[in-house]
Amino acid sequence: MSLEITLLVLIAAALHAGWNALIKISGDRIAVMAVVTLAGAVLSLFALPFVESPAPASWPLLALSILIHTGYHFFLPVAYDHGDLGQVYPIARGAAPILVTVGAFVFAGESVSGFALVGIGCLAVGVMALTFDGGKASSIKPKAVFFALATGVCIAAYTVVDGLGARQAGSILGFAVWLTIGDGILTFLIALIWKRREITGVIRDSALIGFAAGAMQIGAYWIIVYALAVAPMAMVSGLRETSVLFAALISTFILKEGFGVWRFVSATLVTFGLIVSRARN
Template sequence: MSMDVTLLILVAAALHAGWNALIKISGDRIAVMGVVTLAGSILSMLALPFVDSPDPASWPLLALTILIHTGYHFFLPVAYDHGDLGQVYPIARGTAPILVTLGALVFAGEQVSQFALVGILCLAIGVMALTFDGGKVSAIKPKAVLFALATGVCIACYTVVDGLGARQAGSIIGFAVWLTIGDGILTFLIALFWKRHEITTVMRNNMMTGLAGGAMQIGAYWIIIYALAVAPMGMVSGLRETSVLFAALISTFLLKEGFGVWRFVSAGLVTFGLIISRRGS
């Protein structure tokens, strides 16, 4: 993995933490998710004239990942309904790198070095360590854990499918643009059927939040899909989960969810994982 790709993934991680925070703090979370993804679709449509269409061979994977992304878009806000950003986000993101590494091995034949594998494990453990920050293990709500784990499985599944699809698409950015248009529209339509009144309220009062969230969402996705097409999926997934450190800062200073020693433990493990991953790349 080149330094340029590494830095791009870190930018995507910051963007991802930012739009997740908006989902957490901006009213009914499913309604906000619907508006954010709709805004992302509209912005993606503006890019259509400037990108090539993905190769038809990638369309089945494109359809599959649109469905998985849509499921993720609903598991995530429901998880936030039951738990804090500082606990839900690490569980959801921390489970993904190991699952992605296994999925990439099985479905894409990708193998990583021992150094890279140790780095991915450190990243995942460091991410998960934040789950215990700010309270006891017993304070973690079972429903929050359940939906966060379901979110993590969705993340792992769509990461592998995105990587495979982008590699078949011919146009990596074209695949990413079609993806964000498709999952955004589908998510919005389902949310509109479910939360029509709440969506009307969000669009009336928080449309700028929706546009900002949509811009951050598609920016993060497009960068990651590019990275998945040119670098090992497990390493991309592990590095992307540094977004939890950004989320930890947001949950501490913006959401006032508390600060504890586990933030330092997590930061150390994530930093060590990054260094080891870079040596193994």
């Protein structure tokens, strides 16, 4: 993976951690997620005239990805209802790289070197280590773990589907824009049935935050879809999980959720994983 793609993925990781933090701190989380994804869809509509439509061959994967992303948009805020950003985010993101490596091998025929596998493993273990706040596993709530793992499964699934779809679409950005429009509208409509009053309140009181988070969300996602289409999916997924380090900083210094020795352990493992995964690729 080139240095340019590496830097782009790191920028996407920072943006992703940022909008997740806004979801965590802003009112009813499902309602906020609905407004954020709708804002992303609206912003994507402005980009629509400037991108090519994805090829028909990619439409089944596009539809599948919209459904998976929509599930992700509901599992994530529910997980935040039961756990801290500093715990939910690492579990959700840490489960993804290994699952993506398996999925990319099975469905795309991708393989990675032994060094890359070691690096991806270190990244996964490193981000999962952040769940042990102060080194105490008992601080993890079962419901938070369940919904965070469900979120991680969605992340792994849409990473593989998005990578395959973008490669068949002919237009990488076209695929990404259509997807953010589709999943944003679908998420909002489902949430509107469930949380109409709460959504109205979010639009009234926190519209600016919603649009800022929406812009961060689609910016991060468009970068990742581009990277998935031009670089090995397992490598992109592993590097993207460095967003957990950004989330750890936000969790510690902004949300004041606490800081423990496992944060240092995680940072060391993630850094080592990055170096090793790029050493022979």
